Protein backbone atom coordinates (compact mmCIF):
# COMPACT_ATOMS: atom_id res chain seq x y z
CA UNK A 164 0.00 0.00 0.00
CA UNK A 165 1.28 3.45 -0.89
CA UNK A 166 1.04 5.89 2.02
CA UNK A 167 -0.05 9.30 0.81
CA UNK A 168 -0.14 12.22 3.24
CA UNK A 169 -2.12 15.38 2.57
CA UNK A 170 -1.40 18.59 4.44
CA UNK A 171 -3.47 21.78 4.35
CA UNK A 172 -2.18 25.24 5.33
CA UNK A 173 -4.32 28.28 6.04
CA UNK A 174 -3.41 31.59 4.32
CA UNK A 175 -0.15 33.32 5.22
CA UNK A 176 3.53 32.48 5.07
CA UNK A 177 3.57 31.91 8.83
CA UNK A 178 1.40 28.83 8.22
CA UNK A 179 2.75 27.74 4.84
CA UNK A 180 6.40 27.59 6.00
CA UNK A 181 5.96 25.08 8.88
CA UNK A 182 3.33 23.02 7.02
CA UNK A 183 5.72 22.62 4.07
CA UNK A 184 8.58 21.73 6.41
CA UNK A 185 6.45 19.13 8.20
CA UNK A 186 5.43 17.70 4.82
CA UNK A 187 9.07 17.32 3.83
CA UNK A 188 9.91 15.71 7.11
CA UNK A 189 7.06 13.23 6.82
CA UNK A 190 8.26 12.27 3.35
CA UNK A 191 11.91 11.95 4.25
CA UNK A 192 11.78 10.39 7.69
CA UNK A 193 8.41 8.88 8.26
CA UNK A 194 7.83 6.40 5.50
CA UNK A 195 5.17 8.34 3.65
CA UNK A 196 5.55 7.55 -0.06
CA UNK A 197 3.97 10.74 -1.32
CA UNK A 198 2.97 14.08 0.17
CA UNK A 199 0.57 16.68 -1.25
CA UNK A 200 0.40 20.10 0.39
CA UNK A 201 -2.58 22.38 -0.28
CA UNK A 202 -1.95 26.05 0.45
CA UNK A 203 -5.13 28.07 0.83
CA UNK A 204 -4.73 31.62 -0.43
CA UNK A 205 -6.66 34.58 -1.79
CA UNK A 206 -3.79 35.38 -4.15
CA UNK A 207 -2.10 32.45 -5.87
CA UNK A 208 0.49 34.44 -7.80
CA UNK A 209 1.61 36.34 -4.69
CA UNK A 210 1.78 33.11 -2.64
CA UNK A 211 3.62 31.33 -5.45
CA UNK A 212 6.22 34.03 -5.65
CA UNK A 213 6.82 33.94 -1.88
CA UNK A 214 6.91 30.14 -1.77
CA UNK A 215 9.23 30.11 -4.78
CA UNK A 216 11.63 32.23 -2.76
CA UNK A 217 11.66 29.73 0.07
CA UNK A 218 11.44 26.35 -1.68
CA UNK A 219 13.49 25.76 -4.73
CA UNK A 220 14.21 22.06 -5.16
CA UNK A 221 11.76 19.80 -6.95
CA UNK A 222 10.64 16.34 -5.93
CA UNK A 223 7.90 14.45 -7.81
CA UNK A 224 6.79 12.82 -4.55
CA UNK A 225 6.26 16.22 -2.92
CA UNK A 226 3.49 18.17 -4.62
CA UNK A 227 2.40 21.71 -3.72
CA UNK A 228 -1.01 22.90 -4.90
CA UNK A 229 -2.84 26.13 -4.28
CA UNK A 230 -6.47 26.53 -3.32
CA UNK A 231 -7.60 29.90 -4.61
CA UNK A 232 -10.31 31.69 -2.66
CA UNK A 233 -12.42 34.48 -4.03
CA UNK A 234 -12.93 36.75 -1.03
CA UNK A 235 -14.48 39.64 -2.91
CA UNK A 236 -17.80 40.61 -1.40
CA UNK A 237 -17.14 38.60 1.78
CA UNK A 238 -17.29 40.17 5.23
CA UNK A 239 -13.80 39.51 6.50
CA UNK A 240 -13.82 42.02 9.32
CA UNK A 241 -12.61 41.22 12.80
CA UNK A 242 -9.29 39.99 14.11
CA UNK A 243 -6.79 38.09 12.01
CA UNK A 244 -7.82 34.85 13.70
CA UNK A 245 -11.50 35.28 12.84
CA UNK A 246 -10.61 36.41 9.31
CA UNK A 247 -8.40 33.40 8.64
CA UNK A 248 -10.84 30.98 10.27
CA UNK A 249 -13.60 32.36 8.02
CA UNK A 250 -11.40 31.95 4.95
CA UNK A 251 -10.69 28.34 5.89
CA UNK A 252 -14.45 27.80 6.28
CA UNK A 253 -14.98 29.18 2.78
CA UNK A 254 -12.29 26.81 1.49
CA UNK A 255 -13.94 23.63 2.82
CA UNK A 256 -15.77 22.65 -0.41
CA UNK A 257 -12.58 23.17 -2.42
CA UNK A 258 -10.52 21.21 0.10
CA UNK A 259 -13.05 18.37 -0.13
CA UNK A 260 -12.96 18.18 -3.92
CA UNK A 261 -9.17 18.62 -4.06
CA UNK A 262 -8.71 15.63 -1.73
CA UNK A 263 -11.25 13.55 -3.66
CA UNK A 264 -9.23 14.15 -6.82
CA UNK A 265 -6.01 12.76 -5.33
CA UNK A 266 -4.51 9.52 -6.49
CA UNK A 267 -3.90 7.40 -4.44
CA UNK A 268 -6.40 8.52 -1.81
CA UNK A 269 -4.51 9.78 1.26
CA UNK A 270 -4.34 7.82 4.48
CA UNK A 271 -2.90 10.67 6.54
CA UNK A 272 -4.31 14.18 6.89
CA UNK A 273 -2.77 17.19 8.65
CA UNK A 274 -4.27 20.67 8.90
CA UNK A 275 -3.08 23.70 10.84
CA UNK A 276 -4.91 25.08 13.84
CA UNK A 277 -6.98 27.57 11.86
CA UNK A 278 -8.43 24.89 9.60
CA UNK A 279 -9.64 22.34 12.14
CA UNK A 280 -13.10 22.32 10.55
CA UNK A 281 -11.48 20.33 7.73
CA UNK A 282 -10.95 17.42 10.15
CA UNK A 283 -14.57 16.46 9.63
CA UNK A 284 -14.07 16.57 5.84
CA UNK A 285 -11.14 14.16 6.26
CA UNK A 286 -13.34 11.93 8.42
CA UNK A 287 -16.16 12.00 5.89
CA UNK A 288 -13.68 10.98 3.17
CA UNK A 289 -12.53 8.04 5.27
CA UNK A 290 -8.94 9.22 5.81
CA UNK A 291 -7.39 6.91 8.37
CA UNK A 292 -5.29 9.32 10.47
CA UNK A 293 -6.17 12.95 11.11
CA UNK A 294 -3.84 15.40 12.82
CA UNK A 295 -3.53 19.08 13.65
CA UNK A 296 -0.30 21.04 13.28
CA UNK A 297 0.01 23.98 15.66
CA UNK A 298 2.24 26.45 13.84
CA UNK A 299 2.73 28.52 16.97
CA UNK A 300 3.61 27.75 20.59
CA UNK A 301 2.41 24.94 22.83
CA UNK A 302 1.32 27.72 25.17
CA UNK A 303 -1.14 29.00 22.55
CA UNK A 304 -2.45 25.46 22.04
CA UNK A 305 -2.88 25.24 25.82
CA UNK A 306 -4.84 28.49 25.82
CA UNK A 307 -7.07 27.34 22.95
CA UNK A 308 -7.99 23.93 24.35
CA UNK A 309 -8.31 25.27 27.88
CA UNK A 310 -10.70 28.05 26.81
CA UNK A 311 -12.86 25.45 25.06
CA UNK A 312 -13.12 23.51 28.32
CA UNK A 313 -14.34 26.43 30.42
CA UNK A 314 -17.93 26.91 31.46
CA UNK A 315 -19.82 30.08 30.57
CA UNK A 316 -19.58 31.55 34.05
CA UNK A 317 -15.78 31.30 34.22
CA UNK A 318 -15.45 32.76 30.74
CA UNK A 319 -17.79 35.58 31.61
CA UNK A 320 -15.70 36.39 34.71
CA UNK A 321 -12.54 36.39 32.58
CA UNK A 322 -14.16 38.69 30.04
CA UNK A 323 -15.66 41.14 32.48
CA UNK A 324 -12.62 41.37 34.76
CA UNK A 325 -10.17 41.37 31.86
CA UNK A 326 -7.93 39.47 34.20
CA UNK A 327 -5.27 36.89 33.38
CA UNK A 328 -6.30 33.35 32.46
CA UNK A 329 -4.67 30.74 34.70
CA UNK A 330 -4.07 27.63 32.63
CA UNK A 331 -3.20 24.51 34.68
CA UNK A 332 0.54 23.78 34.53
CA UNK A 333 1.28 26.76 32.25
CA UNK A 334 2.17 30.41 32.57
CA UNK A 335 -0.91 32.60 33.00
CA UNK A 336 -2.02 34.51 29.90
CA UNK A 337 -2.63 38.22 30.39
CA UNK A 338 -5.77 39.73 28.91
CA UNK A 339 -3.60 42.29 27.14
CA UNK A 340 -2.79 39.70 24.48
CA UNK A 341 -6.14 40.71 23.00
CA UNK A 342 -5.51 43.21 20.26
CA UNK A 343 -9.03 44.52 19.90
CA UNK A 344 -11.33 43.86 22.88
CA UNK A 345 -14.41 44.82 20.82
CA UNK A 346 -13.84 41.75 18.66
CA UNK A 347 -12.97 39.51 21.55
CA UNK A 348 -16.32 37.77 21.93
CA UNK A 349 -16.25 36.68 18.30
CA UNK A 350 -12.62 35.64 18.58
CA UNK A 351 -13.39 33.71 21.75
CA UNK A 352 -16.20 31.82 20.01
CA UNK A 353 -13.84 30.83 17.15
CA UNK A 354 -11.11 29.84 19.63
CA UNK A 355 -13.54 27.69 21.60
CA UNK A 356 -14.72 25.98 18.44
CA UNK A 357 -11.12 25.33 17.40
CA UNK A 358 -10.22 24.05 20.88
CA UNK A 359 -13.15 21.62 20.78
CA UNK A 360 -12.21 20.40 17.29
CA UNK A 361 -8.53 19.88 18.11
CA UNK A 362 -9.41 17.08 20.49
CA UNK A 363 -11.27 15.22 17.75
CA UNK A 364 -7.92 14.63 15.98
CA UNK A 365 -5.79 11.51 16.35
CA UNK A 366 -2.83 13.61 17.38
CA UNK A 367 -1.51 17.14 17.60
CA UNK A 368 1.90 18.22 16.31
CA UNK A 369 3.32 21.43 17.73
CA UNK A 370 6.15 23.48 16.25
CA UNK A 371 8.07 23.60 19.51
CA UNK A 372 10.46 21.48 21.58
CA UNK A 373 11.29 20.80 25.22
CA UNK A 374 14.13 23.34 25.36
CA UNK A 375 11.69 26.17 24.64
CA UNK A 376 8.51 25.14 26.46
CA UNK A 377 9.27 22.30 28.88
CA UNK A 378 6.53 23.05 31.43
CA UNK A 379 3.74 23.52 28.93
CA UNK A 380 4.64 20.37 26.99
CA UNK A 381 4.66 18.37 30.24
CA UNK A 382 1.34 19.85 31.25
CA UNK A 383 -0.46 18.17 28.31
CA UNK A 384 0.57 14.77 29.66
CA UNK A 385 -0.13 15.52 33.29
CA UNK A 386 -3.44 14.21 34.70
CA UNK A 387 -3.30 17.01 37.28
CA UNK A 388 -2.97 19.69 34.61
CA UNK A 389 -4.01 19.73 30.92
CA UNK A 390 -4.15 15.93 30.55
CA UNK A 391 -7.92 15.72 31.13
CA UNK A 392 -8.56 18.66 28.77
CA UNK A 393 -6.75 16.83 25.93
CA UNK A 394 -8.92 13.72 26.52
CA UNK A 395 -6.10 11.35 25.59
CA UNK A 396 -5.20 13.06 22.31
CA UNK A 397 -1.39 12.97 22.18
CA UNK A 398 0.56 16.21 21.78
CA UNK A 399 3.83 15.76 19.97
CA UNK A 400 6.48 18.52 19.84
CA UNK A 401 7.96 18.37 16.32
CA UNK A 402 9.89 21.63 16.24
CA UNK A 403 11.73 23.52 15.24
CA UNK A 404 10.15 23.27 11.78
CA UNK A 405 12.12 25.99 10.02
CA UNK A 406 13.33 26.25 6.49
CA UNK A 407 17.11 25.72 6.48
CA UNK A 408 19.09 28.65 5.06
CA UNK A 409 20.27 28.05 1.50
CA UNK A 410 24.04 28.27 1.58
CA UNK A 411 24.46 29.39 -2.06
CA UNK A 412 21.65 31.90 -2.27
CA UNK A 413 22.59 35.07 -4.18
CA UNK A 414 21.02 38.27 -2.89
CA UNK A 415 22.30 41.83 -2.64
CA UNK A 416 21.55 41.91 1.12
CA UNK A 417 23.79 38.90 1.64
CA UNK A 418 26.56 40.54 -0.42
CA UNK A 419 26.27 43.61 1.79
CA UNK A 420 26.31 41.50 4.96
CA UNK A 421 29.52 39.82 3.73
CA UNK A 422 31.25 43.20 4.07
CA UNK A 423 30.14 43.87 7.68
CA UNK A 424 31.86 42.84 10.93
CA UNK A 425 30.70 39.78 12.83
CA UNK A 426 27.45 40.17 14.80
CA UNK A 427 27.32 43.91 14.05
CA UNK A 428 24.05 44.18 12.10
CA UNK A 429 20.52 44.56 13.45
CA UNK A 430 17.93 42.94 11.18
CA UNK A 431 14.51 44.62 11.34
CA UNK A 432 11.43 42.85 10.00
CA UNK A 433 7.81 42.44 10.98
CA UNK A 434 7.12 39.13 9.27
CA UNK A 435 4.94 38.58 6.24
CA UNK A 436 1.94 40.45 7.62
CA UNK A 437 3.21 43.21 9.90
CA UNK A 438 2.64 46.86 9.01
CA UNK A 439 3.48 50.00 11.01
CA UNK A 440 1.68 53.32 10.85
CA UNK A 441 3.30 56.14 8.86
CA UNK A 442 4.21 57.92 12.11
CA UNK A 443 5.75 54.77 13.56
CA UNK A 444 7.73 54.16 10.37
CA UNK A 445 9.32 57.60 10.72
CA UNK A 446 10.04 57.07 14.42
CA UNK A 447 11.70 53.72 13.70
CA UNK A 448 13.78 55.29 10.92
CA UNK A 449 15.07 57.99 13.28
CA UNK A 450 15.72 55.40 15.99
CA UNK A 451 17.80 53.26 13.62
CA UNK A 452 19.65 56.26 12.24
CA UNK A 453 20.55 57.56 15.69
CA UNK A 454 21.83 54.28 17.17
CA UNK A 455 24.63 54.37 14.56
CA UNK A 456 24.44 50.58 14.53
CA UNK A 457 24.46 48.80 11.20
CA UNK A 458 21.03 47.60 10.09
CA UNK A 459 19.02 45.79 7.43
CA UNK A 460 15.39 46.92 7.45
CA UNK A 461 12.56 45.32 5.48
CA UNK A 462 10.23 48.27 4.86
CA UNK A 463 6.53 47.87 4.06
CA UNK A 464 3.91 50.42 3.06
CA UNK A 465 2.37 51.80 6.25
CA UNK A 466 -1.17 51.04 7.42
CA UNK A 467 -3.06 53.23 9.85
CA UNK A 468 -5.62 50.89 11.36
CA UNK A 469 -4.47 47.30 10.93
CA UNK A 470 -1.03 46.08 12.11
CA UNK A 471 -1.53 42.87 10.09
CA UNK A 472 -2.37 44.79 6.91
CA UNK A 473 0.51 43.38 4.82
CA UNK A 474 -1.06 39.93 5.03
CA UNK A 475 -3.76 40.83 2.52
CA UNK A 476 -2.68 43.16 -0.22
CA UNK A 477 -5.65 44.83 -1.87
CA UNK A 478 -4.81 44.60 -5.56
CA UNK A 479 -7.66 46.86 -6.54
CA UNK A 480 -5.98 49.80 -4.82
CA UNK A 481 -2.79 51.48 -5.92
CA UNK A 482 -0.01 50.16 -3.79
CA UNK A 483 1.94 52.74 -1.85
CA UNK A 484 5.69 52.89 -2.33
CA UNK A 485 7.20 52.07 1.08
CA UNK A 486 10.34 54.14 0.63
CA UNK A 487 8.23 57.30 0.16
CA UNK A 488 7.36 57.13 3.86
CA UNK A 489 10.93 57.35 5.14
CA UNK A 490 12.16 60.69 6.54
CA UNK A 491 13.64 63.09 4.00
CA UNK A 492 17.31 62.27 3.38
CA UNK A 493 17.23 59.10 5.50
CA UNK A 494 18.63 56.82 2.79
CA UNK A 495 21.52 59.18 2.09
CA UNK A 496 22.36 59.73 5.73
CA UNK A 497 22.39 56.00 6.52
CA UNK A 498 24.05 54.86 3.29
CA UNK A 499 27.21 53.70 5.09
CA UNK A 500 25.55 51.84 7.91
CA UNK A 501 22.22 50.57 6.69
CA UNK A 502 20.40 48.76 3.96
CA UNK A 503 16.71 49.13 3.32
CA UNK A 504 14.89 46.34 1.49
CA UNK A 505 11.43 46.80 0.03
CA UNK A 506 8.70 44.36 1.19
CA UNK A 507 10.56 41.02 1.39
CA UNK A 508 14.03 39.73 2.29
CA UNK A 509 15.57 36.25 2.57
CA UNK A 510 15.10 36.10 6.34
CA UNK A 511 16.56 32.67 7.03
CA UNK A 512 19.75 33.48 5.16
CA UNK A 513 20.03 36.88 6.87
CA UNK A 514 19.60 35.39 10.34
CA UNK A 515 22.10 32.64 9.50
CA UNK A 516 24.69 35.19 8.34
CA UNK A 517 27.49 35.73 10.84
CA UNK A 518 27.28 39.53 10.51
CA UNK A 519 23.73 39.54 11.93
CA UNK A 520 23.82 40.26 15.65
CA UNK A 521 20.25 41.22 16.60
CA UNK A 522 16.69 40.94 15.30
CA UNK A 523 13.95 43.53 15.79
CA UNK A 524 10.95 41.24 15.36
CA UNK A 525 7.16 41.27 15.61
CA UNK A 526 7.57 37.86 17.27
CA UNK A 527 5.63 35.79 14.78
CA UNK A 528 6.37 32.27 15.96
CA UNK A 529 8.39 31.35 12.86
CA UNK A 530 10.54 34.43 13.30
CA UNK A 531 11.10 33.52 16.95
CA UNK A 532 12.19 29.99 16.03
CA UNK A 533 14.38 31.19 13.16
CA UNK A 534 16.10 33.59 15.53
CA UNK A 535 16.72 30.79 18.04
CA UNK A 536 18.06 28.25 15.53
CA UNK A 537 20.50 30.91 14.35
CA UNK A 538 21.46 32.05 17.87
CA UNK A 539 20.38 35.69 17.36
CA UNK A 540 18.96 37.68 20.33
CA UNK A 541 15.83 39.70 19.68
CA UNK A 542 14.16 43.01 20.31
CA UNK A 543 10.55 41.95 20.74
CA UNK A 544 7.99 44.29 19.19
CA UNK A 545 4.69 42.37 19.03
CA UNK A 546 1.94 43.67 16.73
CA UNK A 547 -1.05 41.30 16.55
CA UNK A 548 -2.45 37.78 17.11
CA UNK A 549 -0.59 35.79 19.76
CA UNK A 550 2.61 37.81 19.31
CA UNK A 551 2.35 39.38 22.77
CA UNK A 552 2.45 35.89 24.28
CA UNK A 553 5.49 35.05 22.15
CA UNK A 554 7.15 38.33 23.17
CA UNK A 555 6.56 37.55 26.84
CA UNK A 556 8.04 34.07 26.40
CA UNK A 557 11.24 35.30 24.73
CA UNK A 558 11.79 38.29 27.00
CA UNK A 559 10.57 37.15 30.44
CA UNK A 560 10.88 33.38 30.40
CA UNK A 561 13.69 32.53 27.97
CA UNK A 562 15.55 35.83 28.43
CA UNK A 563 16.72 36.00 24.84
CA UNK A 564 15.06 39.31 23.99
CA UNK A 565 14.52 42.87 25.17
CA UNK A 566 10.91 43.98 24.79
CA UNK A 567 10.00 47.43 23.55
CA UNK A 568 7.61 49.57 25.50
CA UNK A 569 4.74 50.65 23.28
CA UNK A 570 3.90 53.56 25.61
CA UNK A 571 0.90 55.54 24.38
CA UNK A 572 0.55 53.56 21.18
CA UNK A 573 3.89 54.41 19.62
CA UNK A 574 7.42 53.15 20.20
CA UNK A 575 9.54 56.29 20.47
CA UNK A 576 12.93 56.65 18.83
CA UNK A 577 14.58 56.95 22.26
CA UNK A 578 13.12 53.57 23.21
CA UNK A 579 14.34 52.01 19.95
CA UNK A 580 17.85 53.39 20.51
CA UNK A 581 17.89 52.09 24.09
CA UNK A 582 16.69 48.59 23.14
CA UNK A 583 19.15 48.26 20.24
CA UNK A 584 22.02 49.38 22.50
CA UNK A 585 20.87 47.02 25.22
CA UNK A 586 20.94 43.97 22.95
CA UNK A 587 23.98 44.92 20.87
CA UNK A 588 26.30 46.58 23.44
CA UNK A 589 25.35 45.94 27.03
CA UNK A 590 26.06 43.18 29.52
CA UNK A 591 22.39 42.32 29.51
CA UNK A 592 22.56 41.78 25.74
CA UNK A 593 25.60 39.53 26.15
CA UNK A 594 23.58 37.34 28.48
CA UNK A 595 20.72 37.20 25.97
CA UNK A 596 23.20 36.18 23.26
CA UNK A 597 24.60 33.42 25.48
CA UNK A 598 21.10 32.24 26.37
CA UNK A 599 19.96 32.09 22.77
CA UNK A 600 23.10 30.19 21.76
CA UNK A 601 22.39 27.63 24.49
CA UNK A 602 18.82 27.35 23.26
CA UNK A 603 20.09 26.85 19.72
CA UNK A 604 21.91 23.73 20.96
CA UNK A 605 18.65 22.35 22.36
CA UNK A 606 17.04 22.98 18.94
CA UNK A 607 19.79 20.98 17.25
CA UNK A 608 19.32 18.13 19.71
CA UNK A 609 15.54 18.22 19.22
CA UNK A 610 15.97 18.03 15.46
CA UNK A 611 18.22 14.99 15.75
CA UNK A 612 15.68 13.21 17.91
CA UNK A 613 12.34 14.15 16.42
CA UNK A 614 10.78 10.94 15.35
CA UNK A 615 7.05 11.02 15.18
CA UNK A 616 5.74 7.64 16.35
CA UNK A 617 4.64 5.47 13.42
CA UNK A 618 1.24 5.05 15.10
CA UNK A 619 0.50 8.54 13.81
CA UNK A 620 0.46 7.20 10.26
CA UNK A 621 -0.63 3.60 10.40
CA UNK A 622 -3.65 1.78 11.74
CA UNK A 623 -3.00 0.76 15.38
Ligand code: UDP
Nearest residue numbers: 176177434435436507508510527528529530
Ligand atom coordinates in the same frame (compact mmCIF):
# COMPACT_ATOMS: atom_id res chain seq x y z
N1 UDP B 1 9.73 35.99 5.88
C1 UDP B 1 10.77 36.13 4.99
N2 UDP B 1 11.07 37.38 4.54
C2 UDP B 1 10.40 38.50 4.92
C3 UDP B 1 9.34 38.34 5.86
C4 UDP B 1 9.04 37.08 6.32
O1 UDP B 1 11.42 35.14 4.58
O2 UDP B 1 10.73 39.60 4.47
C5 UDP B 1 9.39 34.64 6.36
C6 UDP B 1 10.00 34.39 7.73
O3 UDP B 1 11.31 33.87 7.59
C7 UDP B 1 9.01 33.41 8.36
C8 UDP B 1 7.67 33.80 7.74
O4 UDP B 1 7.98 34.50 6.53
O5 UDP B 1 9.33 32.09 7.99
C9 UDP B 1 6.86 34.70 8.65
O6 UDP B 1 6.32 33.96 9.69
P1 UDP B 1 6.12 34.54 11.15
O7 UDP B 1 5.44 33.48 11.95
O8 UDP B 1 7.40 35.04 11.69
O9 UDP B 1 5.20 35.80 10.98
P2 UDP B 1 3.82 36.06 10.21
O10 UDP B 1 4.20 36.45 8.86
O11 UDP B 1 3.02 34.80 10.26
O12 UDP B 1 3.23 37.17 10.99
